[in-house]
Amino acid sequence: MGAFEEALTGNLPDHCPDHRAVEGSFARVLPAAELPPGAKKAVEIAGKEVLLCHTIDRLFAVSNICSHAQEKLECGRMSKGWIACPVHGARFELATGRAMNPPAKQPIATYPLRVVDGWIEVQVQA
C-alpha cells in the first residue's frame, strides 16, 4: 500500500475529521531535490498519469495526457507557465490547465501540490 492509499484509508482522529480528510489526500511522490528548475517528471498517482513540472520559479502538477489526442506531455517544451504537447503543439497553462492554442480546446487537469519536509506532495482525487 502506497503513501496515498494509506493517507486515504488511515483512521481520522475524532476531534478534527474534516481537516485530516483534506490533509490526508495529499500523496507524497518525490523528493523536491530531484526536480530542479527546468525539470519535469511523470508519475502515477492513484491510477492517474501526473506530470510534475518545475518552471524557473514554481512547481506544478498537471495531467500528463494532452486533451487533444491523448498523447503524453512529458517530452514537451516547458517555459514560463506553460507546457507544449510535443506531438501536435497544443499548449496548456500550468497553473490552470487552460488550453492556450489549437489543436486543443479542452483543458488538462491540474492538481494541488505542496512541499512538506522536502517532499513534493500532490492531491489527486480518486
Added chain:
Amino acid sequence: MSVEITERKQSAEGEARCPGAPTTQEIIAADRVAAPGWVRSESYQYLGDEDISTDRYIEPQYARMEMERLWTRTWQFACREEHIPEVGDYYVYDIGPYSLIVTRVAKNEIRAYYNACLHRGTKLRASGTLGNASEFKCSFHGWSWNVDGSNRTVVCPWDFPHVDRKKFSLPQARVELLGGFVFINMDPDAPTLSEYLGPAAKAHIDAWKLEDRYVYLHVSKRLPANWKLAVEAFLEAYHVIQTHPQVAVSNGDANSQYDIYGEHVNRFISTLGVLSPHLYGKHTEQDILEQFTLGDSGSVTGTKRTLDDGRTAREVMAGMFRGMFEKATNTDLSKVSDSELLDCFSYTVFPSLFLFPGISLPMVYRFRPDPKDHRACIYEVLFLRPVPVDGKRPEPAEPVHLRDEQSFKEAEGMDPGFGAILDQDTDNLFLQQEGIEASAKRGLTLGNYQEIRVRHFERSVEKYVAMPPKRPDWERSRKR
C-alpha cells in the same frame, strides 16, 4: 519663441532644417561620454515632393498585391534566437496567409519550413504558437517529418506508391541570423540579408550587438489602420509636439535627424533631455529634467531628479540613468555614450521591423497586416535589455496580447509613461484611416526632411508592388 519653419528660405530642395536650434549632431557632440561613429554620421537624401497616393491604404486589391509581391520577396523578422534555444524548438511565424515553422535543427542551424502537411495541406502547427518537437506530425492523418525536414512517416505507404519520400521533404524559406534576430525570406532569388541592408546599415546593426540582449517585455495589439499607416506613425518626430505634448518638453523633436540607407533601411535620431525648439523660452532645464520620459524607467522611477549648478538636464539624466540602470539590471554601461543611453534611435528594416538600439528606449516593433482585414494590422512592441553580466540569459518574456479597447498601460511590465505615448500614437490611427477614406484629396503631402522616412518607405512599397506576383515555389523551396 515658437519656431516657424515656413519662414525659412530654402537654399535647395530638402536642405532646410529647423531654424534657431542646434542640430542633433551638435547636441550629441557636447555630451560627456562621446558617441560612436554610427551615431555621428548623416545620410539624408532628397527624394522628391510628390504626394503619396492613398489608394494603397484603402484598396483591398492593393493589399492583395502586397501579399503576392512584397511580403513574398522581403526579409522579415520572424523571432529571436532566444525563442528557440534548443534543437527541436520551433516558433511559428505568420505573414498574411503564409506560415513558417522556424526551427532550430542543430546548435547553429535554424530553418524555416512552410507550415503545411504535404499530404492534404493541414498546418503542422497552429499559427502563433511555439514549442519543441522531435517530429512534426500532422494532426489529420499522421504523416510526419523529422526536425531536419526529411519525411518520417507516410501512414499506409502501400496506398501511396506514387510518393517518393525522399522528395517529400518539407519545403523551406531562406533564413539568416543577425543580432539575435531570425530573419526569413520566401524568395529564393532575393539578395542576401547583408546585401539587402547595405554595408552602412549592416555596420550599424553589427555595432549594437543586439544578440547580447534579451526580450524582457513583449506586447501585441491589433490596430485599426492599414499596416503602412501604422508604420508611418512611428517614422518621424514631427508629430511629437501635437500628439505627445508631455514629451516635447524633453525632446529635440523639430531638430531630429533623418537618414536613409539604400532601399530598405532608414532612421531618425531624436535627442532627449533637451527642449523642443517649439518650446524655446517656455521651460527651464529643471522642467526638462522633471518631465524626462524613459521607455525603460523601471530602474529609475521614484528617484529625485535634482539639477546641480551649471549642469544640463541631459547631462544629469545620463549620469543618473547609467548608474541606476547598471545596478538594477546587473549590466556594465560604463563605455556606453550618453546619446546611446538617452536618445531615441529609430531604425526600420523594410518592411516590418523597427529597431531602437538605445538603452533608455530599447524597443523592437513589428507591424504585420491583419490577414483578414486590410484596414487593420498587428502591432508588436518588444523591449530588449542587456543580458546580465553574470551571463545568465533570462527566458524571453511571454507575449501579452491586448484587446482592441485596452490601453498599452495595462500591459504588465509596460512603463506607464511609455504606454501613454503608444496610446497617443495609436489613437490617431483610426482617425487617419477613416479620414483618408473620407477625403476629397487622394494623396498625402509630406515634409521634405522630417517625413523623408515615410517617402523612403513608400518608394520601397511601390517598387515591390510594381513587380510581378511571386508565390512560394514548391520545387525550388524543396531544394534548399
